[in-house]
Amino acid sequence: MATEKEDLLELRNKIDKIDDCIQDLLNERAKVVDAVSIKKAKQLSNIKIRPGREAAILYRLIEQHQGRFPKRELARIWRELIVATIKFEGPFSMAIYYNESETGFWDLARDQYGSNTPATCFSSVRRVIEAVQNGDSTLGIVPVPAHDENENWWQLIVSDLPETPKIIARLPFIGYGNIRNKGLEACVICNVEHEEMERARSFIAVESNEEIGFNVVNKCLVEVDLSFTFHQVWHNPERPPEWTYLIELSQFLNKNGHKAKQLSLALEKHALRLLHLGGYALPLIEEDFKVSSKKN
Numbered sequence: 001m002a003t004e005k006e007d008l009l010e011l012r013n014k015i016d017k018i019d020d021c022i023q024d025l026l027n028e029r030a031k032v033v034d035a036v037s038i039k040k041a042k043q044l045s046n047i048k049i050r051p052g053r054e055a056a057i058l059y060r061l062i063e064q065h066q067g068r069f070p071k072r073e074l075a076r077i078w079r080e081l082i083v084a085t086i087k088f089e090g091p092f093s094m095a096i097y098y099n100e101s102e103t104g105f106w107d108l109a110r111d112q113y114g115s116n117t118p119a120t121c122f123s124s125v126r127r128v129i130e131a132v133q134n135g136d137s138t139l140g141i142v143p144v145p146a147h148d149e150n151e152n153w154w155q156l157i158v159s160d161l162p163e164t165p166k167i168i169a170r171l172p173f174i175g176y177g178n179i180r181n182k183g184l185e186a187c188v189i190c191n192v193e194h195e196e197m198e199r200a201r202s203f204i205a206v207e208s209n210e211e212i213g214f215n216v217v218n219k220c221l222v223e224v225d226l227s228f229t230f231h232q233v234w235h236n237p238e239r240p241p242e243w244t245y246l247i248e249l250s251q252f253l254n255k256n257g258h259k260a261k262q263l264s265l266a267l268e269k270h271a272l273r274l275l276h277l278g279g280y281a282l283p284l285i286e287e288d289f290k291v292s293s294k295k296n
Contacts, residue, residue, distance in 0.1 A: 016201030027080070033085040040089075048089040049138065051168040052195030054082050058174070059199065062288055073288045075174040076111070085112035093118040095128045095137035097186075098137070105179040108171040109141040111179070112188070125153035127268075132165045132189055139190040140165065145232055145246060152234045154246050157189065158205045158275055165189035167203050167278030174284050187280070193255070194279040200252035202279035206245040206272050211235070217245050220266040225260055226251065252279050 040077060051075035071140050086092050086248060088278040096109050109119060120137060122128050128140040145154050157164055169188035175281045194200065206217050214231055253260050264274045271277040 008037065018068060030083075030085060033088055037089050037172070039050040048086055048092065049168070049190060049192055049262060050195065051190075051192070052197050052200070055169075055173070055199075056182075056197065059281075059288075060273060062284065063150045066291075071291075072175060075150075075284065075289075076177075077173065079103065079112060082113055083117060086137055087117075091138070093120070093137045093209060095119075095127050095131035095140040096121050097123075097128050097140075097142050099123050102151075102181070102184070104179055104184040105141050105143070105186055107177075107179040108184065108186045108214070111177055112169070112171050112173055113139070113245045115188070116295070126156060126249055128167060129153065129156050129189065132191065133163055135191075141171070141186050141188060144170065144185040144187050145230065145248075147232060152232070152246075154203075154205075154277065155234045156243055158207070158244055160275065161189065165191055166193060166276075167280060168194050170283060172283060173281075175289070194281075195251075195280060196252055196257070198252070200249070200279055200281045201255040203277040204247050204249060204253065205275040205277055206247065206277065208243045208270075208272050211243050212272075214245060216270055217247070217267075217272065220263060220270070220272070221247070223266045224262040226253070226259070226263065248279075265290065 007177060013233045051082050058075055064072060065071055065274065083092070087283065088233070092113075094109050094113055097105050097121050106119070106121065110117075125142045128137075128142055131215055132140040133138040138227055142153060145152075155167070166189065167187050168190045172179070172184040173187060194202075212234065217229070217231075227250040228247050229250050230246075232246045234246070235242070253263070253276070260274070
């Protein structure tokens with residue numbers, strides 16, 4: 001009869017074998033990612049980050065997960081795996097808004113894009129945007145637009161120029177963890193477009209040469225069956241007459257889709273111009289992390 005010490009040794013040996021299998025599967029996954037990278041290179045694609053695809057992976061794996069292993073830790077493991085393989089395609093780095101009064105954006109960036117990803121801190125959002133726009137950093141971490149902010153940094157990305165960064169994610173995506181400022185939120189900007197997906201929202205801007213009020217803009221949204229969760233107006237009296245409305249839509253708006261064309265037509269009736277600023281997959285919520293009651 002086996003002793004307790006022998007039973008414990010046998011269980012530890014099983015764990016070692018499982019760990020070996022996990023490592024073999026990680027290596028196999030890396031080979032497949034390499035194959036994808038080669039295909040993308042042949043298609044002359046320079047897109048190394050796909051925020052919609054990354055979110056879809058987390059949605060699927062967290063939803064189907066069963067067992068005692070906690071979902072939050074599982075999500076963090078997958079974020080590290082995803083970022084590690086993004087680096088297969090070349091340099092990957094972050095520009096982070098950071099100042100002495102608020103250092104939490106560093107924590108948000110690290111949790112989403114890896115503990116080993118090179119990062120540069122800037123004391124102004126403008127510098128973060130410039131770093132991404134110039135290609136010095138792959139992506140940037142900036143504050144979520146808020147009614148009480150003075151800088152209104154988002155007006156710096158209201159442009160049709162191809163090198164202008166877009167909003168691609170909202171942080172935290174998998175919860176705050178041990179971040180000290182539990183109410184802090186950030187946007188991620190990058191020179192890529194966010195893929196269309198059901199569980200997502202969009203940011204748009206509407207430009208006007210005169211002060212028309214947001215009610216006119218909202219009527220255009222309602223006309224094409226769109227709604228908003230946040231809006232803000234920016235106007236610089238020292239520049240030529242121009243009012244810009246930032247709008248966070250409740251749903252994702254495909255810039256090349258039928259609804260976007262409808263909205264553009266509705267806005268044009270009031271001499272308004274539509275610009276797409278990006279979008280983001282909705283972060284995981286508390287309900288997503290609850291233990292599944294399903295049985296295999």
